[in-house]
Amino acid sequence: MTAENVLAPTPAAAYRWRWPALTALLLGEAMNLLDATIVQVAAPAIHADLGGSVSDIQWFTTAYTLPFAVLLITGGRLGDIAGRRRLFVIGVTGFMLASAACALAPSVGALIAFRVVQGAAAAVIIPQTIGLIKTMFAGDEMSKALGSIGPVMGLAAVCGPVLGGVLTHADLFGSSWRATFLVNVPVSLVVLGLARKLPENRAPKRPTLDLTGTLLAALGVGLVVHPLIGADITAMSAGSWAAIVAGLLLMAVFAVHQRRMAAAGRSPLVEPSLFAHRGFPAALVTSATFFAVTNGLMTVIVLQLQLGLGTDVLKAGLTLAPWSVGLAVASWAAGAHLVRRHGHRMMSLGLAVLLVGELAAIAVYHQADPTSYPTPLLLALGMVGLGVGFFSPAFFTIALKPLKPQEIGSAAGLLNAVQQLGATLGVAVLGSVYLDGAGSGGPSAALHAVQVAFWVAVGLVVVSFVTSRPMTGKDAPEGAGVHHDPGVHRAPSQPGP
Structure with a gap:
């Protein structure tokens, strides 16, 4: 979906139901992130119940993020062709049915298959949001509507891990981990009810698939x-x-x-003209490595807590709360004030803070008793969250600023797809580093394995710093005049996500 394919916005006063319709879009976006983080926390409990290989824990996340990444741009094209409201409704319906199927899954194989369907449905939902917002709003109201996406996603990022722990631990009606999928059903029904207020909208010049x-x-x-x-x-x-x-x-x-x-x-999936900007390929590599770190580390932390230490799922979810809160606070501050003032320097600051948080976590793990909960880890994870929050708004702003208007839509879709691919690779690589190191060696081996995984993540952050440098060249925005477009994003903690 490109910027030129979005129909002219309806005048603000002409569309009566624009705010209820916006609520449907925001809930659809938030539901996507909530599902990813909830399942990430609940994954060890799912494995304990359904059995199978321990590597299946990685597949519970990867089976979702992989189709999401690959089909995201195609989902946007389908909205251009068949209508964005129609695709949004189809995607939410498919997501709801796949969520119910996941909750009822009798085996690991069935659950992974249904997660693939969920990821494909999410790839249909997400690309429709910006085009529909630009159809319903104009002027200052459009800026406010787009600006509401960031806080909603920040709130979802904060609530996701905690909600995953609470729902699984509560074991409502004996549902255990299945409640983490069932929660999507009532939310989807609310979204579908509000989606009736959405106007239909498609590209005036329809692209081909x-x-x-x-x-x-x-x-x-x-x-x-x-x-x-x-x-x-x-x-x-x-x-x-x-x-x-x-x-x-x-x-x-x-x-x-x-x-x-x-x-x-x-109509190619990827506009080749994007690669004429020297900073854009660097942005793609940086996106992959950075989000590999954030999503891979979240998986490793949950695995260490539940498999290495034997803590319950509620404590695992609460352990991630400082990360989520730090992310939400820093992301708001960066998007609202700091990126406008300091430009690309916020990327370097974010990576530096993230690196300090990782090194602090390694120090905590190094000093920790293999059988005891490492309470100082909470401070280190708060620092990690702050780094992620400072980096992300600046990154997306700098990556998109030099592009032509007709390239923005394609670039945003590609950046989001690469982010999901990076999340997939992060869960695969860092999760495998941890699981291979922990093996059946007991708490001491698990404690050593989590440190190795964090050192790999440190290396990836260094790579992200190096690959982001071309983004800060002569065509990159500097300081004042840089504005974060809240309509182009993926939540940093999402493994999907």
Whole structure:
């Protein structure tokens, strides 16, 4: 979906139901993030109930984020073609039915399959939000409507881990972890009720679907990610490496296919002109590594608490609360004030604070008793959250600022897709580092494994700092005049997300 494909906004006074309709869109966005973080906290309890391999814990998240990442741009195109309101309703309905199926899943395989459907449904929901907001609002009201997305997602980020722990621990009517999926059903019904107030809207010039490109991207990413789930990264088989190489080759074929589509005057998934801006490829790499850190570490922390220490799911959820609160506070401060004043320096500040938080967590783990809850970890995780919150608004602002208006929609969709891909890889790689190191070696091995995973995350933050430097060159915005577009985002803690 590109900026030029959005119909002219309805004058503010002409659409009576714009605020109830906005509520539907915001709830749809928040539901997506809540589901991801709730399930992340509940995943060890799901494994304990359904059994299967311990690596299935990673699949509970990855099976959601992978289709979400791959289908996100296609979901936006479908809205352009068939109507954004229609696709939004279809996506929410599919998400609700898939959530109910997840809650009733009798086995690990069934749950993972239904999570794939959930991720695909989310990829249909999310891209419709901005186009519909721009249809219903104009002027200052549109700015206020777009600005409401950030606080709502921040609140969802704060509530998600805690709600996941509370719902699973409460074991309402014997539902245990199944309540974390069932909660989506009443929320979806409210969204569908309010969605009747949404106006229909589609692109005046309808793009074509790039089904070949979608298939190439899905196969390429799948071949790269699949061998990493539950793998010993240092001792993978030749077959696993062959699959990763095949996946990378398919992604190279995808890039060639996109150029040919553009040269033929058709609608590629990715606009090749984006890569004429030297900072944009750097932004894609930075997005992948940064969100690999945030989502991978959240998984590792939950695994260490529940599998390594044997704490209950409620304490695991509450442990993540300082991270979520720090993220929400810093994200608001950066988006509302700091990015406008300090520009790209907020990216460096955010990465520095994140690095300090990671090193503090490593120090806490190094001094901790393998069998005791590390209370000082809460302060370190609060610092991590602050770093994530400072970085994210500045990152998306700097990444999109140099682009032409007709490139913004495609760029935002690609950045969001790469963010989800980074989240998927983070859960796969950092989760595997932890699980391989912990093995069956008891609390001491688990404590050492979580430190190794954090050191890997430190390395990824350093990589993010290096790859973000081209974004701060001569075409990057500096200080005053930089404004955060709250309509282009993904929540930093989302593994999806």
